[in-house]
Amino acid sequence: DVKVTQSSRYLVKRTGEKVFLECVQDMDHENMFWYRQDPGLGLRLIYFSYDVKMKEKGDIPEGYSVSREKKERFSLILESASTNQTSMYLCASSSGTLSGANVLTFGAGSRLTVL
């Protein structure tokens, strides 16, 4: 069964800590995305990548960075975690084909709490 795997399901961190959220997909997808989902605010795009070493800012990139050194892995980094970054983080991937680019496969999510 094809999957998008997020390394941590639940994390609790302290304000100011550096946080790494890892995402790995086994579908050989070109496109990868990081969203956060908050009640009443829906899914908001943080960063995305259409190729290895490539990254683009989404709608809310402030306070985040990403890394894509390998095709299958897309990491989200919170350089200095703050309480307003407490959220559910969802990684997704899709193929680079015209028909498949919008068929997002999501990971199970990482619920981050920053104290």
Add this chain to the structure above:
Amino acid sequence: QKEVEQNSGPLSVPEGAIASLNCTYSDRGSQSFFWYRQYSGKSPELIMSIYSNGDKEDGRFTAQLNKASQYVSLLIRDSQPSDSATYLCAVNRGNTPLVFGKGTRLSVIA
């Protein structure tokens, strides 16, 4: 700012009824339209896509698109309690990431 608007609900329908979920979008250049379903505590999954004006049917689900009115809807016939979930409308313009609405919570009452 591209926007996708949905009524947050909850939309409550009795079992066996038709559930109608609506979505409007602001970007007139939008080309592709999608409905994702998200069960409580789970991740979204794609259930329907539609690209041209009119209706597209898939089992109990029908997606409807009216580009002139910038309106897309999802009808669920013979609603079942297992259809209770949040339904996310998503649109995009060519080779750009999807823009999601905030979702409509559907509750099907047995």
